[in-house]
Amino acid sequence: MTRPLHIGFIPLVDAAALIVAVDKGFAAAEGLDVTLVREVSWSNVRDKLNIGLFDAAHLLAPVAIASSLGLGHVKVPILAPFNLGLNGNAITVSAPLHAAIMGEIEGDPFDPMATALALARVVAARRRRGAEPLTFGMTFPFSTHNYQLRFWMAAGGVDPDEDVRLVVLPPPYMVDSIVNGQIDGFCVGAPWNSIAVDLGVGLILHFVSDILVRAAEKVLAVRQAWSEKNPQVVDALIRAAFRAAEFIEHPGNRVEASRILAQPQHIGVDAEIILRTLDGRLKISPDGTIRQSDRYLLIGREGASRPDPAQAAWLYAQMVRWGQAANAAEALRTATAVFRPDLYDAALGQQGEPTAAPGAVGAFAGPPFDPDDIAAHLAAFDIRHRKS
Amino acid sequence: MGAESSPKIVIVDESPIRAAILQEGLREAGYADVVHISEMQSLLSRIYALDPDVIVIDLENPSRDVLEQMFQVSRAVRRPIAMFVDQSDSASIQASVDAGVSAYIVDGLKKERLKSILDLCISRFNAFSKLQDELDRAKSALEDRKVIDRAKGILMKLKGLTEDEAYVLLRSTAMREKKKIGEIAQSILTASELLK
Numbered sequence: 001m002t003r004p005l006h007i008g009f010i011p012l013v014d015a016a017a018l019i020v021a022v023d024k025g026f027a028a029a030e031g032l033d034v035t036l037v038r039e040v041s042w043s044n045v046r047d048k049l050n051i052g053l054f055d056a057a058h059l060l061a062p063v064a065i066a067s068s069l070g071l072g073h074v075k076v077p078i079l080a081p082f083n084l085g086l087n088g089n090a091i092t093v094s095a096p097l098h099a100a101i102m103g104e105i106e107g108d109p110f111d112p113m114a115t116a117l118a119l120a121r122v123v124a125a126r127r128r129r130g131a132e133p134l135t136f137g138m139t140f141p142f143s144t145h146n147y148q149l150r151f152w153m154a155a156g157g158v159d160p161d162e163d164v165r166l167v168v169l170p171p172p173y174m175v176d177s178i179v180n181g182q183i184d185g186f187c188v189g190a191p192w193n194s195i196a197v198d199l200g201v202g203l204i205l206h207f208v209s210d211i212l213v214r215a216a217e218k219v220l221a222v223r224q225a226w227s228e229k230n231p232q233v234v235d236a237l238i239r240a241a242f243r244a245a246e247f248i249e250h251p252g253n254r255v256e257a258s259r260i261l262a263q264p265q266h267i268g269v270d271a272e273i274i275l276r277t278l279d280g281r282l283k284i285s286p287d288g289t290i291r292q293s294d295r296y297l298l299i300g301r302e303g304a305s306r307p308d309p310a311q312a313a314w315l316y317a318q319m320v321r322w323g324q325a326a327n328a329a330e331a332l333r334t335a336t337a338v339f340r341p342d343l344y345d346a347a348l349g350q351q352g353e354p355t356a357a358p359g360a361v362g363a364f365a366g367p368p369f370d371p372d373d374i375a376a377h378l379a380a381f382d383i384r385h386r387k388s
Numbered sequence: 389m390g391a392e393s394s395p396k397i398v399i400v401d402e403s404p405i406r407a408a409i410l411q412e413g414l415r416e417a418g419y420a421d422v423v424h425i426s427e428m429q430s431l432l433s434r435i436y437a438l439d440p441d442v443i444v445i446d447l448e449n450p451s452r453d454v455l456e457q458m459f460q461v462s463r464a465v466r467r468p469i470a471m472f473v474d475q476s477d478s479a480s481i482q483a484s485v486d487a488g489v490s491a492y493i494v495d496g497l498k499k500e501r502l503k504s505i506l507d508l509c510i511s512r513f514n515a516f517s518k519l520q521d522e523l524d525r526a527k528s529a530l531e532d533r534k535v536i537d538r539a540k541g542i543l544m545k546l547k548g549l550t551e552d553e554a555y556v557l558l559r560s561t562a563m564r565e566k567k568k569i570g571e572i573a574q575s576i577l578t579a580s581e582l583l584k
Contacts, residue, residue, distance in 0.1 A: 167432065173451075
């Protein structure tokens with residue numbers, strides 16, 4: 001019997017496993033009749049998932065956690081039995097800010113500590129001459145983009161709440177906003193960094209994989225209550241997404257996958273831009289400079305699709321660090337339990353490769369992450385939200 | 389002006405017609421203090437400057453995510469809370485999502501008052517969708533008429549039919565093939581293009 005499902009997504013490259021699962025028939029082969037619903041905001045995806053208009057969704061990992069904790073919004077327990085992508089974001093800055101950072105940099109321009117320290121000097125110089133603080137765009141208060149920008153700049157001594165402005169902007173508006181000077185840089189997922197570079201309005205300063213070796217980005221999210229009532233459907237969804245991720249990661253399929261994703265009802269941009277993202281070969285400057293990384297976006301390879309509870313704990317720690325959540329053992333348990341490798345393993349049997357190094361967030365600054373002692377871990381960082 | 393006398397309502401909507409319909413509905417219901425924002429640039433600073441009690445935004449607007457920032461620890465003077473926080477009223481949440489509208493309120497506004505504002509927004513949004521549908525249907529009916537007239541002309545010329553006979557031929561073919569007359573007419577136009 002075919003099971004009709006409505007799944008919401010935002011047109012971003014890391015929705016690939018869901019889109020390909022439907023387009024290539026992996027979902028149908030599992031007995032699922034999936035209607036993908038393209039959405040314009042994370043708020044919409046979250047609300048429609050919460051009230052049951054969507055059975056599942058492509059969701060920012062921190063939104064799944066925030067929803068389960070009732071942060072900023074209604075408390076609806078959400079589960080993530082499948083990770084749709086690791087990494088995939090980048091920090092893009094305007095040409096003037098790029099020049100300013102490069103003017104101050106000491107060391108390797110791809111070393112995030114070197115750029116963060118340079119940014120701190122740029123910020124200090126602006127303050128001395130009474131210039132407006134720099135403004136950075138990110139996609140949502142509970143977003144990896146928000147935490148990654150903050151983590152990076154704070155490591156160089158820039159307080160993201162005091163020294164610069166961080167504003168939420170829908171990804172399609174990032175490019176315009178950098179053109180008209182509303183923002184000086186942004187952190188966003190693919191394909192938006194490449195679009196800014198292609199239009200000649202920005203330079204990619206960092207891949208997020210420079211900042212964190214493994215960063216859980218989007219998850220396949222379902223309501224806990226729905227999941228408990230429909231265990232076979234959840235299994236089928238995991239298997240379909242797993243096959244799709246395998247398909248996408250096969251280098252011989254990348255061109256076809258890019259074409260599927262590029263279609264107007266999916267992401268609706270040039271297939272070539274999507275191919276760059278999947279291949280991790282990005283044009284980082286309007287002058288044509290290419291930078292290659294095998295860590296730019298991971299969809300399934302290196303165990304990327306298996307949810308790692310330590311990643312959920314890291315995201316929760318960022319919520320605590322920046323004052324979005326109080327540090328509480330109970331909340332940490334709830335946050336960690338959002339990521340469900342057990343459901344993933346149950347659905348895939350022997351096929352799910354266990355994560356080689358679970359919990360390896362691999363941040364460029366600070367001590368190794370300890371999910372069991374968030375307070376001690378955060379104490380190692382000078383810049384963090386302090387109760388006023 | 390305090391929230392209890394006449395709450396200040398901001399409508400965030402890129403559709404000027406829908407915003408006008410909503411604005412009119414709110415004014416009729418006695419809400420005099422209504423401001424429409426159609427420009428999404430610097431949305432948050434505009435909202436902070438207006439300092440509204442209620443914000444209404446359509447769900448097709450990507451800037452909904454921008455509003456989420458208002459619930460964060462920030463320098464904002466007032467902290468709005470989301471409509472959806474009222475979990476006791478799932479029917480009204482459903483109705484508002486179906487209608488495509490979402491409302492945010494600032495702490496302190498009575499729930500009953502927001503309910504009446506939201507109900508009004510829902511009905512006006514639904515009225516607008518109905519209007520839009522009718523307009524789309526009228527447009528496509530007009531399009532069909534043009535296509536049918538041209539197809540009739542081709543049939544009259546090729547087969548030496550009168551206008552009435554050409555129409556009857558189109559209609560009977562449509563009935564036999566279980567298609568719309570407009571579709572049959574379109575295929576005649578396409579065929580005649582190909583055979584030119």
